[in-house]
């Protein structure tokens with residue numbers, strides 16, 4: 001049954017998924033609904049349509065339909081850079097001397113350098129279809145902003161990006177890629193919005209945060225005719241679009257009789273992890289197969305492993321709907337020495353519910369050990385990984401080393417979400433031995449959690 005496994009498995013175009021998979025349909029305990037921040041009642045499609053495009057608002061609230069057709073225009077765009085390869089990490093296995101088999105799904109093979117393009121094209125498509133002029137968003141490190149700029153350029157939509165100020169200044173190359181694709185990029189906080197001006201008044205020297213950039217982008221979307229807001233992670237619609245990762249992976253595994261035992265993903269807002277594991281989780285939920293799922297997060301921003309499962313704001317400005325999620329509090333900002341990405345204070349409500357139901361486990365890892373894994377991987381597998389992705393590499397290597405001790409021949413699969421060419425300042429710190437680890441104290445986390453909304 002099992003064929004010789006090629007180094008890289010590419011699906012045929014005809015084998016690519018034509019529908020996204022919505023894991024919420026198979027979850028017994030559905031993720032808690034988004035709440036209106038004013039009334040604390042569940043958000044309706046009408047209410048969400050003021051912020052998001054209509055069709056995306058419907059996807060956001062859809063926890064019934066297991067499959068949703070991918071429109072032909074999006075399939076055509078996917079063909080430009082998909083299918084992405086499922087790679088057997090033969091060289092890494094050999095270097096580690098492990099009996100484990102290691103596979104990774106590589107999503108860095110497009111100009112944006114990450115999986116984020118899978119949802120950017122979908123969100124831009126629905127905006128265009130609705131006849132909108134443009135979209136607004138925030139970006140931290142810049143991968144999401146880049147992906148959205150590419151999608152908007154392709155469809156002829158205007159794109160306004162609020163980029164966390166520290167990244168705007170430290171990552172000029174990312175900024176210029178976005179501008180090359182026609183996006184309008186503003187460092188956040190800025191004086192172009194009410195919330196930005198308010199934050200600048202309160203914290204004059206601030207270098208910004210994702211939560212603050214989200215508030216600015218939302219403000220501009222709701223106050224500009226013909227604009228809507230789009231978000232690159234956390235939301236259930238984003239996990240839905242990212243299920244294309246898991247569907248391709250599952251099709252490739254099934255084609256070659258590969259049965260992963262442990263599936264690992266890095267987790268910032270939870271979209272690549274959710275997308276990679278969704279179809280496998282579906283099988284588990286339906287009792288057809290069993291897998292171990294591991295979410296990996298930074299020790300400096302540990303929402304799953306040390307946060308609280310509660311309703312919280314998605315943004316610092318407290319204008320977005322409330323989401324029930326594992327959170328560190330919407331005011332939580334990881335320490336300044338944190339260079340590994342995955343900085344968001346909360347986790348997707350789908351991933352949060354699966355974690356709360358003990359269907360997923362989670363681990364936190366320190367950034368020096370993450371960069372050590374990144375370097376080890378780069379030297380044998382040839383790909384320079386994004387720091388975010390390297391969280392998953394860390395745990396994949398740890399699991400493979402455990403197998404070396406026990407002799408277990410299990411199959412490990414992880415998501416390699418992107419490349420790290422724009423993260424060379426972080427790599428430089430690591431190479432110069434100037435990188436340190438910072439783990440927030442219980443007091444710091446408790447202080448941030450004390451500001452959770454109470455009702």
Ligand SMILES: *Cc1c(COP(=O)(O)O)cnc(C)c1O
Nearest residue numbers: 143233268269270271272388418
């Ligand atoms: C944004 C990003 C992540 C984290 O986001 P998720 O929504 O948790 O997937 C991980 N890796 C890369 C390369 C990214 O750009």
